Amino acid sequence: MIRHDHGLGWVRPVRLSMPSLSDNSADMDRLLRALSGTGPCPVATFSLYQKVSRLLRQWDFAARCVLFQEGEQLQLLDILDPQGTEKALGVAVDLGTTRIVMRLVDLECREILAETVMDNPQIGLGSDILTRIHHASTDSGAEELKRLVGQAVDDGLETLCLQAGLPIEGIYVVTVSGNTAMTHLFMGLPAEHIIREPYIPVTNTPGTRRVNRFLQNTHPEGRIYFFPNIGSYFGGDLISGILYSGIHRLNETSLLVDVGTNAEVVLGNRDWLVGCAGAAGPALEGGVSSMGMTAGAGVIDRVSITGEDFTVTTIDQLPPVGICGSGFIDLAAVLFLTGMIDAKGKLVEPACGSRYIQEHGLPALVVVAAESSGTGSAITVSQASLDSLVRSKAAMYTILETIVMKVGVGFGDLEKIYVAGTFGAYIDPESAISIGMIPDLARDRYEKIGNSSLEGATLMLYGDRYMKEADAIRDRITYVELNVDQDFMIRFSGAKFIPHTDPDLFPTVRKK
Template sequence: MILTGGVFREEIVLDPLTRKIYLELTEPGLEDNRADVDRLAAALEKLVGPVVVPLAAMRRIPTVLRDADWRVTVTVGAGAPGVWNLVDVEPGDTVKRHYGLAVDIGTTTVVVYLVNMHDGRIMGTAADYNGQVGLGEDILTRIYLAGTPGGLEQLQRAILDTLNGLIRRLTDEHGLTGGNISAVAVGANSTMVHLLLGLDPSRICMAPYIPVVNNPGLIPAGQLGLEINPLAPVYCLPSVGSYVGGDVIAGVLASGLHQQPELSLFVDIGTNGEIILGNRDWLVGCAGAAGPALEGGVAECGMRAEPGAIDSVSIDLESGKVRYTTIGGAPPMGICGSGLVDCLAELLLAGIVDRAGRFKDGRREFVVVPASESATGKDIVVTQVDINNLMRTKGAVNAALELLLESVGCDLSDISRFYAAGAFGQYLHLESAITIGLYPDLPRDKMVRLGNASGEGARLVLLSNRKRAEAEAIARNITYFELNANQVFMNKFVGSKFLPHTNLDYYPTVKAKLIERGLVEG
């Protein structure tokens, strides 16, 4: 069967993490008195090769075989190379009732897709805040908590509660039970994978930045506490290092850039700013803590992207009037990441801040929404401190990109396609991101929004063992640059905190706007 999936609608052959096989077995007798498990395993071996039968399945097999009159559907999952693991035995022909989950575990938000693995369709989607948010808004707080007595268990329970709640919501909506779910693929950053698996993440943030594991392989769901078939394989996409995680590998897989001859750039700005540069012949990558300035709660009036958050801002050049929109059209309560980026871009183009990001008139804040219009009864503002934080974020992305380009002897003009991944990349206004230098100044037709590339990559891996092998090859082939102790990066970072960049020639369309408005000389 052929499934259309991925950004470029690449056709993939369905070969999911688990397979369902209908069998009609001969009943045992005096002339054929093989054991029940041996009889089943022999029939399977003729079709798929060697199969390992876990003890938990052995206990059920005799009753199911006899109750089903020896007509059963067996689910097998990928195991050691060339070997399958038995996951389930069901009475009758249930081949078309074949379900799995593609999961994106973000630091803030978790998204679960219920996937029909028989035909590849996404049947339903459920999302919620990561339950760990209540224990720590940011990754560093959670890593610290994981090192305290009982902290790691608390964090693991929080993410499992979130996932199990979303699983129940989806299975209830579609008349299923958790036991009907026979496979899970997860896209997540390195820390989130560690916390899901109950692994100590403490060394991720300490030199030399070593995780416990980069590719944990296939783990039975029952060992984790997921409320699905306990023998269902759970696969976390591999990481490259502490800061280039499985969510990035999933995004590269979904984009297809690793198969293209042209040079492409992949950027995911979230909790970390992750950058991958390359093509089908080579890949380089790096990451740094670029995202905190864009997260709710970091800015003076910052909030998550939820109803009431200001998500776009414009400033009329003649009147100075501020126009804004909010998510859901709700009364403004605060400002989210895309609103912050919009606001800084507009402040630059209106001549209210200089290229160093400082208010020209010495003020300490800019009022986006006066108290009389806000839902909080207070002014919603962007402060000089907010701008300074955002300047550091965009400077880190600038510096990381420059370092990667120099390392491979390329420049921006060599890039044929730019991929913006993640929820932030989906809703961020490209022109504003380019104006402040967060994204490179490339032809707009070269820029592609991937949306939830982590979830899409997880779906591809769930549905194709070839894609799973592809993801692992991507991870192996990325040359990773550690930025935390890189002096070249630090030098570039110090010099990059100008709007949009120290060298305006890197941003020709922004330079033209600034010249047109008399803000810089031609």
């Protein structure tokens, strides 16, 4: 059989020969034979057997077949009217600890029909995974966590289908990329051993399951695919992100940085992949995620300077109400380049002028005066926030430096640095380089790839071969433990200067 490229779920029209005394195969056998060509025979879901004879006769022995590729086995999930307009739908889910992002696609023409995003309702039972897993070990806790997230995804499916004006029963395939713990909580699997030494999940390869075990209103024969994970530390969302970035297919070595709730870094090429995940121990507590507030209407996401005035842009162009991570990094770059903060990130009173104030007895800086603010009060950043930002940027840089050193390459050897994640999507590399958060490389080496977890899950819907690719990534990637040892702490201390104690590392910043 010539293997055509097709999605995990796909639609294929067939026209069958008519049954006769000399060609009297059974109806289902005739259909499956037409679908297999000379290759292995597909398997049909049992509920189809009950209607296949009636429908084939009604449709003059033609049909549009909804297929699902499960490993080597092709599954026939449904048959649709060859003249009809029913769509076969797929949904990609980025199952985040904080947010759930979902995308509806048409499996037949590979068109994105709708997207939706929502908070993970498990947050109510604990904003971090640890608290949730503790909650899951109580009597009804696991069930409650499963119900909450399942209900949220079910609601998301409804939202998507309402937007697209299509029935939920038309959803045949759902792909889910999430971290190990979220995947366990969604599947309703015991997660308690994930957080206890030696940190053993129930499964690293949940694979393909019947979707109606987890979700309510999709097609009853629909399938759900979970990206594999590695131990308790690399989630399916990272595997999905690598898949989308394509670094595992390139000859040249590249780096993928996914900055969301945690920072995850993967370095490699077609021959090898190494990665580290999460904040590196208590020294870096808060990690890179403590920078600014969550993006939302009126939040400052860009800061630049014209003369002595800051120019800020806000989300939805509303009067400013606060500042988010990308805006904060821009601001810090501006403050450093204008001398309003020094190399240690401390506010320099003379340079700040009237912007320098005392807040709760500590130094702070006015970003937007009260009269221009959307809150009625001035928008300020405190010295404490700046200190925290400096620690976070130092953590980020140290993680990147450490992983690159571990495999014996230099930043200059990197062909590309892919920046992914909700946070990464908004960050301005120029500003991030200015404060020494990321290495000072030619700007075109940086490429933002957005929500790579969602994009990888979408890719999976479009190409069944990606299932093997995801498994191959999982099998190939080596986990690098970021020991917070003396060497690490020395590098971390060096990175706590802006841009760095070694300014030669940031030539373009020195020039400015």
